[in-house]
Amino acid sequence: MTYKVGLLGLGTVGTGVAKIFQAPAGRHPLLPEIEIALVGVRSLNKQRDVAINAEIVTDDLESIVNDPAIDIVVEVIGGIEPAKSLILKAIANGKHVVTANKAVIARYGNEIFTAAKQKGVYVMLEAAACGGIPVIQVLKQSLGGNRISELTGIVNGTTNYILSRMYFEGADFGATLAEAQKLGYAEADPTADVDGFDAADKMTILASLAFGDRIKLEDIYREGIRSITSADINYAKELGFTIKLLGIARRVEAKDAQDRHLEIRVHPTLIPIQHPLANIHGVTNAVRIEGDPIGEVVLSGPGAGSGATASAVVADIINVVAVLKSLPNQINQLMGCSHEHYAKIAPIENTVTQFYARLLTHDKPGVIGDLGTAFGKHSVSLNAILQKNTIHDGLAEIVVVTQKVSELNFQQAIATIRDLPTLHSIPTVLRVI
Numbered sequence: 001m002t003y004k005v006g007l008l009g010l011g012t013v014g015t016g017v018a019k020i021f022q023a024p025a026g027r028h029p030l031l032p033e034i035e036i037a038l039v040g041v042r043s044l045n046k047q048r049d050v051a052i053n054a055e056i057v058t059d060d061l062e063s064i065v066n067d068p069a070i071d072i073v074v075e076v077i078g079g080i081e082p083a084k085s086l087i088l089k090a091i092a093n094g095k096h097v098v099t100a101n102k103a104v105i106a107r108y109g110n111e112i113f114t115a116a117k118q119k120g121v122y123v124m125l126e127a128a129a130c131g132g133i134p135v136i137q138v139l140k141q142s143l144g145g146n147r148i149s150e151l152t153g154i155v156n157g158t159t160n161y162i163l164s165r166m167y168f169e170g171a172d173f174g175a176t177l178a179e180a181q182k183l184g185y186a187e188a189d190p191t192a193d194v195d196g197f198d199a200a201d202k203m204t205i206l207a208s209l210a211f212g213d214r215i216k217l218e219d220i221y222r223e224g225i226r227s228i229t230s231a232d233i234n235y236a237k238e239l240g241f242t243i244k245l246l247g248i249a250r251r252v253e254a255k256d257a258q259d260r261h262l263e264i265r266v267h268p269t270l271i272p273i274q275h276p277l278a279n280i281h282g283v284t285n286a287v288r289i290e291g292d293p294i295g296e297v298v299l300s301g302p303g304a305g306s307g308a309t310a311s312a313v314v315a316d317i318i319n320v321v322a323v324l325k326s327l328p329n330q331i332n333q334l335m336g337c338s339h340e341h342y343a344k345i346a347p348i349e350n351t352v353t354q355f356y357a358r359l360l361t362h363d364k365p366g367v368i369g370d371l372g373t374a375f376g377k378h379s380v381s382l383n384a385i386l387q388k389n390t391i392h393d394g395l396a397e398i399v400v401v402t403q404k405v406s407e408l409n410f411q412q413a414i415a416t417i418r419d420l421p422t423l424h425s426i427p428t429v430l431r432v433i
């Protein structure tokens with residue numbers, strides 16, 4: 001029997017998937033038993049990077065999800081609609097779904113998994129987080145015996161590519177983003193990458209698998225990398241850090257079960273250079289997972305791009321086919337993912353972390369004293385302070401790194417500092433891991 005795939009999308013990821021199926025030699029033995037039977041695109045006349053029989057290509061994507069001959073629908077068109085409706089229609093028609101669409105899963109995962117459970121079909125999403133790194137499978141199965149306490153990751157390839165180029169070459173933000181787009185790393189709207197939305201979508205999925213609860217995307221604190229300048233990157237270097245966009249998810253324990261909660265946030269972060277995530281550069285992603293009893297596991301690999309993402313999509317297709325061949329009438333719980341309860345997630349004000357701040361002040365005596373008093377008033381202790389008097393127009397630049405303090409205290413100190421007559425502006429505030 002040949003298993004028939006309906007491929008929705010023939011862009012960066014869809015092309016990579018098609019190329020794998022066209023060259024099955026040396027890959028998984030099930031590949032020759034799987035056929036891309038139909039391909040859905042928006043524009044029939046577009047030049048493609050892969051040779052596809054024009055007879056199987058259509059711009060009527062509904063006809064693919066409604067076709068009784070299709071066993072597995074692979075959704076790699078991206079965006080919310082029509083992707084979400086096509087996924088739900090495929091499920092309603094009893095088809096298994098493989099998707100790379102973290103935006104849809106992070107927002108509508110509950111609806112989609114509930115529908116899939118009712119229909120007894122699989123929804124697979126390995127490619128939705130961290131591109132080619134098999135992190136979903138690891139969380140769902142390989143680490144199943146562990147109680148996970150923390151998952152921290154560089155989960156967006158585009159921003160890591162931009163920040164790495166800025167760090168090593170002093171590259172320009174806009175030009176590097178344009179290159180990331182050309183290389184097929186960025187989302188159709190790269191705002192999703194640069195402003196941390198894509199990373200927040202991925203953390204919703206990863207935290208849900210790590211901690212076994214539903215996560216509301218809107219509960220995740222999110223900041224992007226637009227505020228990072230070469231000045232911040234150089235100061236960070238001088239202080240022994242690198243800057244990465246990190247997703248941080250932690251289980252916070254408490255004696256009283258009512259008080260147990262999660263902390264989930266996405267923001268640019270100063271990482272000490274000896275940290276396992278500090279040397280993850282370019283489009284590479286990495287996830288550090290801490291669990292009991294295993295301890296620390298770090299997974300790294302290409303986080304975006306055609307081949308890397310197609311590798312994850314094809315792995316999902318093979319997994320579904322392998323299960324269909326061995327257990328044709330049975331759904332394997334390990335393959336699906338569906339949680340019943342929502343996690344309690346702490347607001348950002350409740351977190352405790354170190355901060356980095358770059359302040360521009362008028363170059364007058366007593367400035368450092370004013371800052372020290374303002375920080376002290378809100379119980380914010382400082383770990384490091386750098387002062388540069390080289391700034392133009394009578395301004396001096398002061399960089400501080402705090403000790404671990406509550407977000408609330410730090411923000412109150414910053415509010416006090418904003419009112420100081422000696423302050424000109426605060427161009428950057430970042431958190432430190």
Ligand SMILES: NC(=O)c1ccc[n+]([C@@H]2O[C@H](COP(=O)([O-])OP(=O)(O)OC[C@H]3O[C@@H](n4cnc5c(N)ncnc54)[C@H](OP(=O)(O)O)[C@@H]3O)[C@@H](O)[C@H]2O)c1
Pocket residue numbers: 008009010011012013014040041042043044046059061075076077078079081082100101102103127128131184185186187188303304305306309
């Ligand atoms: N690129 C990556 O590195 C990467 C990594 C992991 C996950 N993902 C996810 O994978 C998905 C696809 O990303 P991509 O980079 O491959 O996107 P892409 O290059 O923009 O390709 C999208 C494909 O979907 C088709 N399409 C889009 N909207 C359509 C519509 N309304 N009707 C019919 N066809 C439509 C396009 O048709 P035309 O070709 O005719 O325009 C194109 O073939 C997204 O969910 C993305 O987040 C991407």
Ligand SMILES: N[C@@H](CCO)C(=O)O
Pocket residue numbers: 128129130131155156157158159185186187193198303304305
């Ligand atoms: N735009 C995403 C694609 C992979 O999910 C990124 O850069 O990580």
